[in-house]
Amino acid sequence: MQHESSLLSRRGLMRTAVAGAAAGALPVPTARAAVPTPARSAKRVLRIAHLTDIHVQPERKGGEGMAACLHHVQSLRDRPDVIFTGGDLVMDSSGADEARTRLQWDLFQRVLKAENGLPVEHCIGNHDVWGIHKKDSKTTGSEPLYGKKWALEVCGLETRYRSFERAGWHFIVLDSTFVTENGYKGRLDEEQFEWLADDLKRTDPALPVLVLSHIPILSASAYFDGDAEKSGDWVVPGAWMHIDARRIKDLFVKHPNVKLCLSGHIHLVDRVDYLGVTYLCNGAVCGGWWKGLYQECDAGYAVVDLYADGGFESQYVTYGWKAAEA
Numbered sequence: 001m002q003h004e005s006s007l008l009s010r011r012g013l014m015r016t017a018v019a020g021a022a023a024g025a026l027p028v029p030t031a032r033a034a035v036p037t038p039a040r041s042a043k044r045v046l047r048i049a050h051l052t053d054i055h056v057q058p059e060r061k062g063g064e065g066m067a068a069c070l071h072h073v074q075s076l077r078d079r080p081d082v083i084f085t086g087g088d089l090v091m092d093s094s095g096a097d098e099a100r101t102r103l104q105w106d107l108f109q110r111v112l113k114a115e116n117g118l119p120v121e122h123c124i125g126n127h128d129v130w131g132i133h134k135k136d137s138k139t140t141g142s143e144p145l146y147g148k149k150w151a152l153e154v155c156g157l158e159t160r161y162r163s164f165e166r167a168g169w170h171f172i173v174l175d176s177t178f179v180t181e182n183g184y185k186g187r188l189d190e191e192q193f194e195w196l197a198d199d200l201k202r203t204d205p206a207l208p209v210l211v212l213s214h215i216p217i218l219s220a221s222a223y224f225d226g227d228a229e230k231s232g233d234w235v236v237p238g239a240w241m242h243i244d245a246r247r248i249k250d251l252f253v254k255h256p257n258v259k260l261c262l263s264g265h266i267h268l269v270d271r272v273d274y275l276g277v278t279y280l281c282n283g284a285v286c287g288g289w290w291k292g293l294y295q296e297c298d299a300g301y302a303v304v305d306l307y308a309d310g311g312f313e314s315q316y317v318t319y320g321w322k323a324a325e326a
Contacts, residue, residue, distance in 0.1 A: 042309035045167040049073045049118070050302040052086025052214070052264025053284035055127065056108045060290035061324040062091065063107050067115040069285050069301060072319035074117065080303065081167075083118050086264035086282065087125025087176070087214030091289070093150065094129055094184075095136035098143070105154050121164075122155035124148060125214035125265065126177040126184050126239075133183070147179070161192050163199050169306055170207045170257075172199060176215035176242065176265075185238040186215030186265075193247070200255045208310035211261040217242045218249070218261070218279040221268035224295065240266065252277050259310050262302070267294040269316050280304075280314055292323035 051073070056066045073080060090104035112120070126132070128151040131139035139146055145153065148160055160175040174196070178187045188196065203209065216222060222241040228234055242248060252258045253275055260278050267284040280302065287299030300318040307313075 040307055040311065040313070042307040042311055044305050045308050046082070046169065046306040047078065047080045048302075048304040048306065049080040049083045050086060050262050050282050050304055051083055051285050052123075052262075052282055052301070053088045053125070053267055053286055054085070054108070055088055055091045055284070055286040055289055056111065057091035057104060057290070058107060060326055062286065062290050063111050064324075065286065065290060065299070065321050066108075066111045068321055069299070069319050070111070070115045072317075073301065076303070080118065083116070083120045084212055084262065085120060085122045086212065086262065087123045088127040088264065089122070089125070089151070089155075090128060092127045093137070094127055094132035096130070097138045101130050101137075101150065105150065109154060121171070121173065121212075122157060123173050123212050123214055124151045124155065124157075124160065124175065124177070129177055129179065129184070132179055148175070148177075161195065163203075165207065167306065168207065168308055170203045170209045172196065172209060172211045174211065174213040176213045176263075183239065186240065186242045187238065187244040188242075188248070193244075193251075196248075197251055200251065200258070203255075203257070205255070205257050207257060208260075208306075209255070209258040210306070211258065213242075213261065213263050215240070215242055215265045216261075216263040216279060216281050218245050218272050218274060219263070219266060219270055219281045220272055221266045221270040221281055224268065225266050249275065249277075257310070260304075260306075260312050262304065268297045271314075278312070282314075283316055287321070287323075290323060 054066050056062045089108055093101040129148050130150045131137040131146050161173060163172045176186050178185045178189055219241050222236050223234060225240050228236050256276055258277055263281050266281050269283045270281045272279040282302035283297050283300050285301055288294035298318045299321045300316050303315050303317055305313045
């Protein structure tokens with residue numbers, strides 16, 4: 001680990017190591033920290049660590065688990081250039097009151113500031129939206145930080161969706177959470193969809209495009225989240241996968257430079273290749289909400305390598321975290 005003192009405080013490393021030992025965790029592994037770079041003829045231009053569904057909380061040592069994951073990312077011998085978060089940064093603010101929501105966001109900020117030295121691009125998820133469930137959260141809707149405002153403020157974001165260019169790629173970050181009267185759906189509001197269509201139209205067609213969302217646009221593992229087949233037919237709720245996937249797919253067909261879509265939300269890992277676009281659902285930092293495995297998926301994150309020719313490689317990396325007692 002080169003120049004580690006500039007990225008991780010010695011105190012932070014010791015603190016997490018002690019907590020990890022108590023929980024049976026491996027916060028700063030050695031042998032597991034080797035993620036090989038596949039041989040390709042094209043030049044790699046960017047390495048991304050995609051950390052989705054952190055769901056940080058004080059219970060079950062969620063803060064220590066988040067720190068252990070950040071340490072693992074930064075201990076890779078071929079260190080990522082940037083971290084993309086994938087939403088659901090806190091355990092839940094959708095049904096939490098103001099005090100509980102503040103507790104979670106304060107913990108998220110403290111851990112990220114103390115234990116991370118890499119640049120971060122944030123994406124927000126449904127559990128980051130304060131007061132979706134007004135009765136449980138005791139909100140009225142008139143609070144200054146109600147809805148997505150709290151998450152945007154913590155993440156330093158001016159808008160809930162955006163695009164930017166880096167290393168010869170065009171990146172689009174979407175807001176997947178469409179709030180309804182009784183909860184939410186995975187879909188883009190009309191304003192956002194029109195913006196997306198215009199953004200793709202304005203993008204140089206020679207630039208490969210990566211789309212980051214919390215809820216998967218298209219996912220195979222959405223069929224295994226819960227009991228989607230219990231009625232005798234496959235029924236995948238619109239809160240598990242984008243209900244407007246057909247519309248988005250039709251838009252992507254018009255822009256063959258859209259290469260890759262990253263998501264989380266399901267806490268499972270899958271890859272769907274459809275009409276020239278690869279959709280990756282990249283597990284969860286918290287695994288099964290800090291309780292261990294979720295189905296067959298362990299706590300982890302994805303390492304995504306982007307290449308100058310529009311190609312990519314992705315690997316799901318576990319970081320050795322063991323579930324703590326409640």
